[in-house]
Amino acid sequence: MSGLRLFNTLAKEKEPFTPLSINHVGIYACGPTVYDRIHVGNARPLVLFDILVKLLRYHYKDVTYVRNITDVDDKINKRAMELGMSINSLCETTINDFHDDCVALNVSSPDVEPRATEHISEMIEIIETLLAREHAYETSGHVLFSVLTMPEYGKLSGRSMHEMIAGARVDIAPYKKDPADFVLWKPSTPEQPGWDSPFGRGRPGWHIECSAMAKKYLGEEFDIHAGGLDLIFPHHENEIAQSCCAHNTQYMARYWIHNGYVTVNGEKMSKSAGNFTTVSDALTKHRGEAIRYALMAAHYRAPLDYSDVQVSESKLALDRLYRVAGDASPSLPPSEFIEILDDDLNTPKALAFLHQKVKDFNKGEKQVAGEIKACTELLGLLKYSSKEWFQSEAYKNELSSLEIEQQIEERRIARINKDFLKADDIRQKLASSGIELFDNSDGTSWRRK
């Protein structure tokens, strides 16, 4: 049991979380389409659901976290063509980059990371079931899902069939029985990637992979399905339609969790808008952990405006935590902290709580250092020792630790001789190289700014 409450997009309100089985929680998150490096907006759900999974593991013995990789998609085909690469090597390269970015952001690996291309037969199986149950039809080499066969269609996104038809801004493919019908399988030309199937050589539509992989690893009905706000429609709506109609279930997932957008100057960060910063670019200016902190500094359903200032301030806030708890050994997170996260994953409030604890520490309550450390483990922060955090050579062309320590020794001697002019000169020179010195009772320590 836990006091976890989550905002469920299906219910459009916060609900107490109760898993389908007592000790096991299954959670599925939509992962990247591997045609290009991920940007900061893509990183937000990775970080947030990483925290959600850590919280779930705190409460429940057995958690299965599935995060897929989409490695068949027309964007991939197009990009591979542009780059003159094989589709395969584009995917492999991008997946490696993706994993590097995850490590930099301290995002743990999911329990299963299935790839779409390795689950084609499972997809075909679902499509055949949908055809047999007359929820789908074949036309012009395509297999389409028939939306009219599912009365509940539109429940997740809160829109009616009528609205969608009225609001349609897109040319409707002439072979569709209904404008809202969507592709389960489409034919491939000889150059395009394709698989033999009962419906001819072709490739899957966008949504079917998640239905197939979620079923394989989590079952026909499972606990949580997560993703970005922009996946609610059509992606998640269509997953629900396929899965529920194929499996004859009321639910695909019981709880649907969606994170808000990362924005830039108030507007959604996106590839198509061109206003994005890739994670690897951000890492040339900022520590991964500072980016991670910035991504949890706003509530997960609210928009988060990304800027260098925001990340720099996150770094300062992290410094404060590191000073107190960087080298502490973790005790247990206080129940108050758990309650804050249990309330729909209120990470900003959780961070405020930790800063309050830092104050308590500084006023003499030294035992809270271990509590803070335990809390930061749940958030995936304070991964390093204080020394690593403050002294790591993050950027090139910096003074080596040895050089810095030689300077500090020179300054120590100058100070003993009361040659403060020289001492200040050394401080100044180091400061201009981004090295700060701190004189304590037991000597001088330093850090990189």
Add this chain to the structure above:
RNA sequence: GGCCCGGUGGCAGAGUGGUUAUGCAGCGGUUUGCAAAACCGUGGACAUCGGUUCAAUUCCGGUCCGGGCCUCCA
């Protein structure tokens, strides 16, 4: 055109029907050879107009502004 979300102090960003959020920045002080850290104190806020209420930033409605989805998108 349809549907949805939001507007909090200099900035970021929680929260609440009547009480200090928190971080960064500012101001005054303590401490320090200098500097930093730390501590003490301090200024500054709830878009706007109505309504409900003993009391509203917090609930309800209008207005203005911003953003999003309806098409690939985390």
